[in-house]
Each structure stands twice: as structure tokens, then as C-alpha cells.
Amino acid sequence: MIKSLVLSTLAVSLVMGSSLAKQARDAGLIPIPSDKLIMRKLVDNPKNKITNAKIELGKMLFFDPRISKSGLISCNTCHNLGTGGVDGVAAAIGHKWTANPHHLNSPTVYNAVFADAQFWDGRDPDLEKQAQGPILAAPEMAATKEHVVNTITSMPGYVDAFKKAYGDDVKINYENITATIGLFERILVTPSRFDAFLLGNKKAMSKGEEEGLKVFIDKGCTTCHTGIALGGSMQAFAITGQYKYADVGDFKGDKNGLVKVPTLRNINETAPYFHNGAVTTLKEAIVEMGRIQLGLEITDKEAASIETFFQALEGKKPKIVYPQLPNPTASTPKPDVN
Amino acid sequence: MIKSLVLSTLAVSLVMGSSLAKQARDAGLIPIPSDKLIMRKLVDNPKNKITNAKIELGKMLFFDPRISKSGLISCNTCHNLGTGGVDGVAAAIGHKWTANPHHLNSPTVYNAVFADAQFWDGRDPDLEKQAQGPILAAPEMAATKEHVVNTITSMPGYVDAFKKAYGDDVKINYENITATIGLFERILVTPSRFDAFLLGNKKAMSKGEEEGLKVFIDKGCTTCHTGIALGGSMQAFAITGQYKYADVGDFKGDKNGLVKVPTLRNINETAPYFHNGAVTTLKEAIVEMGRIQLGLEITDKEAASIETFFQALEGKKPKIVYPQLPNPTASTPKPDVN
Numbered sequence: 001m002i003k004s005l006v007l008s009t010l011a012v013s014l015v016m017g018s019s020l021a022k023q024a025r026d027a028g029l030i031p032i033p034s035d036k037l038i039m040r041k042l043v044d045n046p047k048n049k050i051t052n053a054k055i056e057l058g059k060m061l062f063f064d065p066r067i068s069k070s071g072l073i074s075c076n077t078c079h080n081l082g083t084g085g086v087d088g089v090a091a092a093i094g095h096k097w098t099a100n101p102h103h104l105n106s107p108t109v110y111n112a113v114f115a116d117a118q119f120w121d122g123r124d125p126d127l128e129k130q131a132q133g134p135i136l137a138a139p140e141m142a143a144t145k146e147h148v149v150n151t152i153t154s155m156p157g158y159v160d161a162f163k164k165a166y167g168d169d170v171k172i173n174y175e176n177i178t179a180t181i182g183l184f185e186r187i188l189v190t191p192s193r194f195d196a197f198l199l200g201n202k203k204a205m206s207k208g209e210e211e212g213l214k215v216f217i218d219k220g221c222t223t224c225h226t227g228i229a230l231g232g233s234m235q236a237f238a239i240t241g242q243y244k245y246a247d248v249g250d251f252k253g254d255k256n257g258l259v260k261v262p263t264l265r266n267i268n269e270t271a272p273y274f275h276n277g278a279v280t281t282l283k284e285a286i287v288e289m290g291r292i293q294l295g296l297e298i299t300d301k302e303a304a305s306i307e308t309f310f311q312a313l314e315g316k317k318p319k320i321v322y323p324q325l326p327n328p329t330a331s332t333p334k335p336d337v338n
Numbered sequence: 339m340i341k342s343l344v345l346s347t348l349a350v351s352l353v354m355g356s357s358l359a360k361q362a363r364d365a366g367l368i369p370i371p372s373d374k375l376i377m378r379k380l381v382d383n384p385k386n387k388i389t390n391a392k393i394e395l396g397k398m399l400f401f402d403p404r405i406s407k408s409g410l411i412s413c414n415t416c417h418n419l420g421t422g423g424v425d426g427v428a429a430a431i432g433h434k435w436t437a438n439p440h441h442l443n444s445p446t447v448y449n450a451v452f453a454d455a456q457f458w459d460g461r462d463p464d465l466e467k468q469a470q471g472p473i474l475a476a477p478e479m480a481a482t483k484e485h486v487v488n489t490i491t492s493m494p495g496y497v498d499a500f501k502k503a504y505g506d507d508v509k510i511n512y513e514n515i516t517a518t519i520g521l522f523e524r525i526l527v528t529p530s531r532f533d534a535f536l537l538g539n540k541k542a543m544s545k546g547e548e549e550g551l552k553v554f555i556d557k558g559c560t561t562c563h564t565g566i567a568l569g570g571s572m573q574a575f576a577i578t579g580q581y582k583y584a585d586v587g588d589f590k591g592d593k594n595g596l597v598k599v600p601t602l603r604n605i606n607e608t609a610p611y612f613h614n615g616a617v618t619t620l621k622e623a624i625v626e627m628g629r630i631q632l633g634l635e636i637t638d639k640e641a642a643s644i645e646t647f648f649q650a651l652e653g654k655k656p657k658i659v660y661p662q663l664p665n666p667t668a669s670t671p672k673p674d675v676n
Binding site for chain 1: 401402403404408409410415418419420421422425426427431434435437606607609618619652655657658659660661662663665666668672673675
């Protein structure tokens with residue numbers, strides 16, 4: 001069903017698109033559909049379908065720092081929806097100002113739904129499962145499942161919102177709290193001028209951006225940066241050995257040494273780069289990727305051209321009304337900053 | 339001008355109000371006007387008048403963590419607009435997880451415009467001046483003026499927003515950055531059912547809330563908790579001596595030992611209580627205030643009644659669309675988490 005929707009979207013654009021757009025699609029690049037209903041189908045969870053009530057609840061949970069041990073860290077702290085879905089620091093900072101022990105950089109939550117797997121080592125299959133991790137991780141939100149469940153169930157505002165989302169019989173537990181956060185994250189997709197271009201609008205990108213796209217394809221960047229996310233699959237990555245920044249952190253990828261390819265959407269908003277945040281400029285990131293992943297030299301001029309293309313990947317963010325969170329009660333667990 | 343607007347609002351409500359509403363007004367309690375234009379007049383800064391462009395810019399700055407040294411702490415971190423304008427912890431936590439050295443609790447930013455002075459020791463006259471403090475304070479956002487100005491001026495999105503707000507000739511400096519944050523904070527007012535009651539809607543509060551208001555007035559709470567803010571003036575406060583929690587923190591008030599009276603608006607959202615956050619329940623706060631400030635005993639039943647009244651002070655928050663913050667550039671200062 002979803003596949004056929006995507007294919008029909010592609011079929012339309014194939015007729016309309018320029019030859020460069022066709023070349024891009026042949027290289028595996030897929031647009032975010034412009035039709036809102038198709039988009040929602042594409043990102044939906046068949047086992048827990050998106051509704052407005054669930055999204056509204058998931059948004060509240062995403063922004064609520066009280067599910068962390070300290071009461072100070074929310075999902076939005078590291079995946080800030082106002083700054084490209086990231087925190088802008090090299091290694092994530094969590095409870096008691098602890099840096100990520102493996103020196104891992106917070107990936108953007110925008111368009112994360114389009115990834116094949118979640119986390120840099122791809123250990124979780126979807127956003128619902130992913131959301132279970134950082135809340136409990138000691139160097140991140142440092143909570144326990146009990147803290148999270150007790151916090152949420154102590155507030156009538158949350159209990160009502162769960163009933164509204166899942167029916168009066170809902171049992172509020174850690175799994176459906178985190179699943180609802182994941183569901184909210186599914187709608188965080190950002191259609192861009194690049195998508196409009198792939199869908200047939202020949203004027204959507206500037207000439208410079210088109211040239212950059214051509215270099216991007218010709219150099220072979222689409223080997224890994226492909227699909228809707230321009231990334232999101234697990235790939236061999238030269239973490240050690242010839243990787244110039246291999247000594248930053250002890251991350252080794254998954255059991256096969258594979259690392260998740262980050263999305264390039266909104267990449268000009270999500271510095272610093274790579275899994276360890278060791279590279280601060282796009283130019284350096286592009287050149288380094290050519291060197292260690294493609295085994296070729298990308299000149300400064302080519303890198304600049306690719307960087308120009310990346311501007312077309314800056315997408316329109318969903319409008320988020322900042323949520324008013326439910327009032328605590330006497331039984332709400334107290335924050336613990338220690 | 340402003341005074342006459344308030345008086346005319348009061349004149350209308352005097353005719354309509356119940357005798358309890360009259361009693362409340364006689365005790366110095368003043369409603370937030372229901373008319374949006376009057377409200378804006380009331381909170382405006384005559385020297386830097388509110389416009390939509392300034393408010394939009396001020397909102398961006400309020401939510402932008404990049405003005406802090408670490409890039410991780412924004413005004414909204416401690417004055418979270420989703421949780422009553424506070425952080426919920428006893429003493430504010432800032433840069434490198436440093437607790438406020440005087441063990442001071444973050445006051446709510448909602449309705450702060452109605453206070454006579456800002457900070458617990460009342461050292462600043464208005465929100466514009468107040469906003470200059472925490473950004474530079476080492477245990478809070480730990481920035482320098484240079485960091486803030488360089489950060490903002492490095493992003494074309496901000497420069498454009500300043501021009502839109504203040505004209506093409508605007509010189510972006512620390513003073514107008516913080517003044518714009520203060521201006522945004524001026525509109526963070528929360529009209530409540532209590533205001534509707536004072537303005538003549540006899541059904542706006544429940545019978546229990548009306549009874550609580552009566553106890554509140556009869557006990558003399560309005561001696562300090564008065565005006566539009568139900569607080570906000572500098573008063574003698576038993577920080578030392580008979581104050582049960584006097585050993586929490588070394589805060590001594592202003593040079594005359596006076597302490598700012600916190601607003602009671604949205605008080606059921608802003609635990610823990612008092613300048614040092616040492617009291618976690620409203621009941622205990624009410625009883626303790628009777629004991630040390632009014633020199634009388636407030637029974638558990640009376641405290642519960644007053645607490646019921648406080649529910650009517652929970653106000654409607656302004657709708658805030660979460661801002662998309664300007665993209666950084668190569669010259670944007672890098673975050674420093676150390």
C-alpha cells in the first residue's frame with residue numbers, strides 16, 4: 001500500500017521532472033510526497049495509527065522534562081525542534097552535565113522516521129523503541145521506568161490525555177508512553193525545495209544547487225546518502241584506521257562494525273558532524289567522506305558545490321504549538337538533581 | 339493613561355461585582371483586564387513599544403540556548419513556559435549543573451511584568467534589565483556580552499529580524515537583545531477565573547473558591563499578596579530567626595532585608611515554594627506564612643480553603659508557536675560545555 005503510493009508519486013514526477021531529477025531518482029533519491037495524506041500514510045505506524053489526540057499527547061511527553069530524574073531534561077533538550085532537531089554540541093550532555101560516554105553526537109529527530117534503524121549502531125528498529133533508551137540512560141535522562149510511569153499517572157491531565165488517545169481502558173505503562181513519543185516524532189518531516197524539484201518543479205532549486213546535486217551524484221555520495229532520508233541505512237564506515245578523527249570516543253558501530261548513515265536533510269542546521277561530532281564544517285565533512293568512504297579526492301570547489309546543493313535540503317518544519325503540560329499533584333515524584 | 343484605563347475597568351466591575359468581589363478589590367486585589375487592547379497598554383514599555391515583530395524576535399531569543407556559553411541553556415530552561423514558567427526544582431540549575439549558590443528558586447516569568455521589581459532582592463526595576471543578569475551569571479547561562487552579541491550578529495536570520503523589529507539602522511548590542519527578551523516576557527500574562535469574578539462574572543469561581551478567597555482576605559494575606567500580581571512588592575520577610583527553613587541558602591534579601599513577594603497566580607503549577615524552594619506543598623506554605631508573616635495560626639481547614647481559592651488563579655497561557663531559530667554560520671561562536 002505504502003509502496004504503491006510512493007511509486008505513483010514517483011510516476012507523476014517521472015513525467016514532469018527534468019533529466020537531472022530523473023538522474024537523481026535513478027541514483028535512489030526519493031522525494032517526501034507533497035500530498036499531506038500520502039505523507040501521513042508513509043510515516044504512519046500500522047500497529048498504532050496516528051491520530052491527532054496521540055500526536056498532541058506525544059508532543060506533551062516530548063517536551064516534558066519531568067520524565068527525567070532531575071526534572072530538567074526533556075527529549076527536546078538534545079533534539080531541539082527549534083535548531084534542526086539537535087543540540088549543537090559534539091557529544092550529548094545529560095544528567096549532571098555528563099557527556100555521552102562514547103562521545104556520540106545527538107542525531108536529528110527530524111526525518112528520523114525515514115531511517116532503516118535508530119541509534120548510531122542501528123540497534124532499534126523504529127522511533128517507538130528508540131524512545132525507550134535515552135530516558136533510562138544514566139548519562140542522559142537518568143530516569144527509571146517507575147519514575148516515568150509514576151510521574152505521568154500522578155497527573156490527571158495526562159491520564160485524561162491517554163484516555164482520549166487510546167480509550168478509557170488504557171493502561172499507562174512505559175511502553176505506551178514511549179510509543180506515543182515515537183508516534184509524535186513520526187510526523188516531524190520537513191519537505192524541502194529538493195523534494196519539489198524531484199516532484200517536477202524545475203524552478204525549485206537554483207542553478208548552483210542543481211550543479212551541486214550533479215556533483216553529489218557523480219561523486220557517488222548517493223551510494224550511502226540515498227532514499228527519502230538521504231541516509232538512514234547501516235553501512236561500513238571507516239571509524240578506525242584511516243579515519244582522521246578515529247580517536248574521538250570509543251564507538252565501534254554495530255556488531256559488524258556498521259554505522260548508521262546520518263540524514264542530509266537540514267544538514268546545514270545540524271553541525272557538528274559525524275557520529276562523534278568531531279567535524280564542525282560541512283566542507284571538511286564532505287572532503288573527509290570522499291577520502292575515507294569513496295576513496296577519492298573531492299576538491300574544495302566540488303565540496304563547495306555540494307554544500308550549495310545542501311541548502312535545497314533545508315525543509316519546512318511542522319508548526320509546533322508549545323504545549324501546556326499537566327499540573328503536578330502531591331503524588332508526583334519530586335525532581336532529583338543528584 | 340494606564341492608571342485611568344485600569345480605573346475605568348474597575349468602575350465597570352464595581353457596578354457588576356458581587357459583594358465578595360467588592361471586598362476583594364477593597365483589599366487591593368486588581369483584575370487582569372479582559373480587553374486585549376487594554377491589557378497590552380497595561381503591560382507595554384513606553385520607551386520601547388510592543389510590536390508583533392519585536393515579540394516574535396523576543397520569543398526566538400527567549401528560546402535560544404545558543405546565547406548561553408554551552409549552547410544548551412535558554413531562558414526557557416529555568417522559566418519553562420510549559421510548566422507554569424518555572425523549572426520545578428528547589429534551586430535553579432545552570433551551567434555545568436551548578437546549583438544557584440544562594441539556593442534561590444527560579445521565579446515564574448508569567449505575570450512577572452506586574453511586579454514592582456525583579457529578582458528576589460528586587461535589584462532590577464523591570465524585565466528588560468532583569469534579562470541582562472542570568473545570561474551572564476556564571477552559575478546560570480555563563481555567557482559574556484561578546485558571546486551573546488557575536489552569536490546573534492553571526493546569523494543573518496537574527497540580523498533581519500532585528501531590522502524588521504527596529505529598522506535598518508539598528509545596532510545590535512547586549513542591551514537591545516536583552517530588552518527584546520524582556521519585551522516578549524511582558525506579554526506573558528495569564529487571565530484567570532479569579533479575574534472574571536472580579537470583573538463581575540459571579541459564576542466564574544466555585545463556592546469553595548469564593549469561600550477560600552474570603553478566608554484569604556480575612557486572614558490578612560492581602561497585606562502582601564495584593565495588586566494585579568497578588569504579590570510583586572518588596573516586603574519584610576522572616577528569612578532568619580523564626581523562619582523554619584532559614585538554614586537553606588544564605589540569601590538575606592535586599593539592603594534593608596526586604597524580599598520580593600512572589601505572585602500567587604498559577605501557584606499550583608510553581609512548586610516548590612519560597613525564595614529557597616524549601617517548601618513543597620501549598621498547605622505547608624500557607625500555614626508557614628500565617629505563622630511567620632502574620633503571626634497567627636491558620637488551621638488545616640483554612641489552609642485547604644485558601645488552596646481551593648488558588649485554583650481560580652490558574653490562568654490561560656498565551657499560545658506560543660515554538661520558534662524556528664536562525665541557522666548558524668561559520669562565524670557563529672562554538673558552544674563550550676566546560
